[in-house]
Each structure stands twice: as C-alpha cells, then as structure tokens.
Amino acid sequence: MPQSFDLFFASSNNHKFKEAKKILxxxxxxxxxxxxxxxxxxxxxxxxxxxxxxxxxFEKLRKPVIVEDDGLFIDSxxxxxxxYSSYVFKTIGNKGILNLxxxxxxxxxxxxxSYHDKNSQKSFDSKSIxxxxxxxxxxxxxxxxxxxxxxxxxxFAQLKNKNEVSHRFKALKKFASWYFDS
Amino acid sequence: MPQSFDLFFASSNNHKFKEAKKILxxxxxxxxxxxxxxxxxxxxxxxxxxxxxxxxxFEKLRKPVIVEDDGLFIDSxxxxxxxYSSYVFKTIGNKGILNLxxxxxxxxxxxxxSYHDKNSQKSFDSKSIxxxxxxxxxxxxxxxxxxxxxxxxxxFAQLKNKNEVSHRFKALKKFASWYFDS
Numbered sequence: 001m002p003q004s005f006d007l008f009f010a011s012s013n014n015h016k017f018k019e020a021k022k023i024l025x026x027x028x029x030x031x032x033x034x035x036x037x038x039x040x041x042x043x044x045x046x047x048x049x050x051x052x053x054x055x056x057x058f059e060k061l062r063k064p065v066i067v068e069d070d071g072l073f074i075d076s077x078x079x080x081x082x083x084y085s086s087y088v089f090k091t092i093g094n095k096g097i098l099n100l101x102x103x104x105x106x107x108x109x110x111x112x113x114s115y116h117d118k119n120s121q122k123s124f125d126s127k128s129i130x131x132x133x134x135x136x137x138x139x140x141x142x143x144x145x146x147x148x149x150x151x152x153x154x155x156f157a158q159l160k161n162k163n164e165v166s167h168r169f170k171a172l173k174k175f176a177s178w179y180f181d182s
Numbered sequence: 183m184p185q186s187f188d189l190f191f192a193s194s195n196n197h198k199f200k201e202a203k204k205i206l207x208x209x210x211x212x213x214x215x216x217x218x219x220x221x222x223x224x225x226x227x228x229x230x231x232x233x234x235x236x237x238x239x240f241e242k243l244r245k246p247v248i249v250e251d252d253g254l255f256i257d258s259x260x261x262x263x264x265x266y267s268s269y270v271f272k273t274i275g276n277k278g279i280l281n282l283x284x285x286x287x288x289x290x291x292x293x294x295x296s297y298h299d300k301n302s303q304k305s306f307d308s309k310s311i312x313x314x315x316x317x318x319x320x321x322x323x324x325x326x327x328x329x330x331x332x333x334x335x336x337x338f339a340q341l342k343n344k345n346e347v348s349h350r351f352k353a354l355k356k357f358a359s360w361y362f363d364s
Contacts, residue, residue, distance in 0.1 A: 039224075039225075040223065041221060042222035042223060042224045042269070043221075077274050078273040078274070079273060080270070080273035080274050081273075082273070087224070087264075087265075090260065091261060091262035091263075091264070092260070096282050100278050100282065
C-alpha cells in the first residue's frame with residue numbers, strides 16, 4: 001500500500017533528503033521523497049534559485065512540496081562557491097577549496113527552504129557560521145568534511161549532532177514552526 | 183540620426199561586444215549593441231545557456247540578435263570553471279585558478295554564438311585548445327592573461343592577433359558564413 005505523506009521533498013540528492021526527513025521527523029512531519037531533476041537558474045541569490053525550483057516541483061507534483069538550496073560562502077573568496085557550490089564540488093571538490101585558501105578561512109553555510117502548495121509560496125533561510133578546516137576531516141558528503149561550525153572543534157562530517165545544529169536544521173525548524181501555525 | 187544595424191549583440195559585457203563587433207566588421211556585418219542583463223539557467227551545457235538567452239533577447243528586442251556564451255574548461259579540474267566561468271572569475275579570479283593547478287594545465291576555451299530572429303534560431307560553436315600559464319601575463323580581460331593557445335607562446339592577453347585566432351573569432355566566422363548563405 002503506498003504510504004501517504006504530509007509533504008514532499010523535491011531533490012536529486014539523496015543525502016539532503018535523508019537529513020531533511022530525519023530533522024522533520026522531530027517535528028512530526030512525515031516527509032516523502034520526490035526524486036527529480038529541476039532546472040536551475042543562474043543567480044547570485046540562493047533564494048531566487050530555490051523559489052524557481054519550488055515552483056517547478058509543485059507544477060510537476062501538484063502536492064505540497066519543499067526544495068532546499070544551500071551554499072557554502074567563503075569570505076576571503078568573495079563568497080565563492082556560493083550559489084554554484086554543487087557544481088564546484090563536482091569539479092574541484094574539497095581539495096580544490098583547500099588549495100584556494102591561506103590564512104583567512106571564515107565561511108558560512110547557508111540553507112534556504114522554499115515551500116510551495118496550491119495557495120502559497122514561502123521561503124525560510126538560515127546559516128551556520130564557521131571556518132574551513134586545513135585538511136579534509138571525517139567521512140561525510142559535500143563540504144561537511146571541511147566545514148567547522150563556530151564553537152566546535154570538529155567538522156560537520158565528524159559531529160554526531162550535525163542534524164541538531166546545522167544551517168539545514170535551523171532553516172527546517174523555521175519552516176516547521178510556520179507550517180504548524182498556518 | 184540613429185544608426186541602423188544589420189544585427190544586434192545582446193550582452194552586459196562591453197569587452198565581448200567590442201571583440202565581436204571588430205570580428206564581424208571583417209565580414210561586413212554592422213553589429214549594434216543591445217546592452218541588457220539576461221536571465222541565465224544553470225546548466226552544464228553552454229549551448230543550452232546561450233539558446234535560452236538568445237530567445238529572451240529576441241523577445242525583448244524583436245530584431246535579429248546574437249548572444250555569446252563562453253567558458254574556460256580545464257581538463258585536470260573536470261572542466262571547471264566551465265559554464266560558470268564568469269561567476270568564478272568574479273570571485274576567485276585568475277589567481278584562484280592558478281592556485282588550483284599543478285602540473286597538468288591543458289584547457290580549452292569554448293565559444294557559442296546563438297542567433298535568433300523571427301524565423302529561426304541557430305547556434306555555432308568553436309574552441310581554442312591550449313594551456314593555462316603559470317603566472318598572469320599581459321593586460322587583458324577575463325581569463326585572457328592566463329590562457330596560452332596551442333602553437334603560441336603568449337597568452338591571449340599578449341597576442342596582438344587574438345581576434346584572428348580565438349574561439350570567439352572561429353565561432354563568429356562560422357556564424358557569418360551561415361548568415362550570408364541563408
């Protein structure tokens with residue numbers, strides 16, 4: 001029997017979905033996976049990218065859906081890789097990022113959740129501030145092995161409670177709080 | 183009295199327009215500048231990006247128009263910066279590219295010209311194969327000071343005849359030849 005879900009998460013990234021599902025379970029939201037490839041616009045604004053994707057996802061699915069767009073913004077590199085984090089990860093990877101950095105290692109990891117149903121569209125953002133490590137440390141996906149959040153000495157890949165402190169957690173928490181109030 | 187042009191070049195980049203104008207003059211095409219910001223899609227295909235922009239430009243201008251999209255593809259970096267060349271240039275610049283490279287420096291510079299008028303749309307591509315220099319050499323825009331085309335010992339920024347040998351020249355030549363035949 002097909003399971004019924006309150007809400008879908010549209011993405012081609014299984015890691016992201018798993019994290020989002022685990023986080024939203026804490027808020028008693030049963031999240032389904034709408035695996036799809038959505039067209040992206042090139043924009044310096046993550047929010048614009050996320051909204052554009054949420055609209056497309058809703059048009060395809062016709063059920064309440066969220067998408068997430070996230071990016072790593074490194075201060076000394078003028079925000080690089082920013083909205084193009086996923087492409088940059090696929091090409092130069094964490095090694096490439098480490099080769100680009102010298103002394104100044106401040107960065108922020110931003111998450112935007114964009115929600116779309118038949119009546120409304122709304123976006124929620126949050127960020128984790130931190131630094132880029134000097135080596136790749138820990139097993140994790142994406143930039144997790146090189147991002148050390150402030151007040152911690154471990155990378156996201158090493159932290160057991162990443163899903164309780166991350167940018168993604170904080171943006172999903174904002175979303176969940178709005179979702180129950182509305 | 184406003185000048186009348188055969189064809190317009192839609193771009194926000196003055197350097198690109200100047201080069202294209204100079205090149206197309208050799209083919210007796212009088213190119214006008216349609217300065218505008220066009221929305222870009224995120225795609226790994228330059229051709230798709232260029233076509234999308236050409237369609238938008240034609241919808242705004244309603245006159246025969248070309249757009250150019252170009253990208254630098256570095257072999258040892260899995261094609262980085264590729265379709266995101268312009269964003270990468272704005273953030274990490276040529277210094278960043280040099281920091282990413284060690285021994286293997288092979289790269290290609292690709293240009294796509296996409297034409298749109300009321301009856302047709304057509305794209306033309308070409309590339310220059312070469313290597314990335316070890317330093318920034320010469321005064322030029324974009325990646326010109328770090329790209330050395332094969333069979334030359336100078337960067338595009340140093341070459342006086344860049345406009346007679348570049349990827350942009352070759353793609354525009356293909357376009358011009360089609361434009362006169364059709």
